[in-house]
Amino acid sequence: MLGRLLDFDVVPNGVLLDAEGRVVFMHLGGFDLRRDEVRARVEGLLDELTDRKPSGSTPTLPQHGLEVETLLTELAEAPDDGDLWTELAEAHARAGDAAAALAAYERALARAPALGAAHFGHGTTLARLGRADEAVAAWKRALELDPANFVIRKQIWAHRHPEKFWPDIDFTWQREEMARERAGASDLPPVPQ
Amino acid sequence: MLERAGKLAIGDLMPDVALPDLDGRALRIGDFRGRPLLVFMWASW
Numbered sequence: 099m100l101g102r103l104l105d106f107d108v109v110p111n112g113v114l115l116d117a118e119g120r121v122v123f124m125h126l127g128g129f130d131l132r133r134d135e136v137r138a139r140v141e142g143l144l145d146e147l148t149d150r151k152p153s154g155s156t157p158t159l160p161q162h163g164l165e166v167e168t169l170l171t172e173l174a175e176a177p178d179d180g181d182l183w184t185e186l187a188e189a190h191a192r193a194g195d196a197a198a199a200l201a202a203y204e205r206a207l208a209r210a211p212a213l214g215a216a217h218f219g220h221g222t223t224l225a226r227l228g229r230a231d232e233a234v235a236a237w238k239r240a241l242e243l244d245p246a247n248f249v250i251r252k253q254i255w256a257h258r259h260p261e262k263f264w265p266d267i268d269f270t271w272q273r274e275e276m277a278r279e280r281a282g283a284s285d286l287p288p289v290p291q
Numbered sequence: 292m293l294e295r296a297g298k299l300a301i302g303d304l305m306p307d308v309a310l311p312d313l314d315g316r317a318l319r320i321g322d323f324r325g326r327p328l329l330v331f332m333w334a335s336w
Contacts, residue, residue, distance in 0.1 A: 109332050109333050109334045110331065110332060110334075111331075111332040111333075111335040112329060112330070112331050112332075113299075113305070113329070113330040114327065114328070114329050114331075115305050115323075115327065115328045115329075115330065116327055117321070117324065117325050117326055117327060118304070118324065119304050119305050119307070119320060119321065119323075119324055120302060120303065120304050120305070121299055121300070121302065121303050121304075121305055122301065122302075123299055123301070124299070124301065127331075129331070131331075140329065143327075144327055144329075147327040148327065161312075162301075193301065194300055194301060215317075252334075267334070
C-alpha cells in the first residue's frame, strides 16, 4: 500500500511526518540510518519538529533549497569532487526532483566512475523516472564495484522478476537464483564465495 | 482500502492508513498525530 502511495518500487525508504501528519522528509531507496549524514539529517529534523507547535500553525518545511545552495557553493570550490556531486544528487532526490538528481548523478559519475553509491543512486533515480533498463544497467555497474552487496543485487532481481517479489516474496526462487549467481550462471557479477 | 493516492510530495498530508507492524498488529498513522513519526520501510528479502 505504501508503495502505491509514495510511488516507490525500491526499499529501504524513510518518510518523516510532522505532528500533523505532513510529510517533511522522504528518502526513497538507500535510506540507511547507519550513515552519518542520513542520521544527522533525520535527527536535525526531529529536533526542529519537536520544538514545533503541533496544531494551528503552518508547518515549516525543510530548507532543501538551502541544502542544495550550500552544496553548490562547495562545488564551486571543488567542481571535480564526485562525492559532492553525489550528495547534491541525493539532496535533489530527497526533494523529489528526479531530473535534477539524474543530472547531478551523471556529473558525479563523469568525475568518479568508480563511485558505487553514485551508480546505485543513479539507478534508483532512473527507476523512478520509469527508465527500467537503464536503471538495471546502472545497478549492474554498482554491483560490479560491490559484488557482495545484496541490496543492489535484489533491486536488479526485483526489476527483472517482479512476480517473485509481489505480492509475495518467493524465497525458494531467491535461493535458487543465488546459487545460479554463485556458480557464475548469470549476467550479474558472481556472488563472492 | 486505499487503492491509489498518487505520489505524495513534501508538504502533503499522509493519509490515515493502517499497516501491520512486525507482530502483525495494525497500526494507524493517525494514532501518532501530535508527535513526529519516522516511517521506515524495508524488506526482509
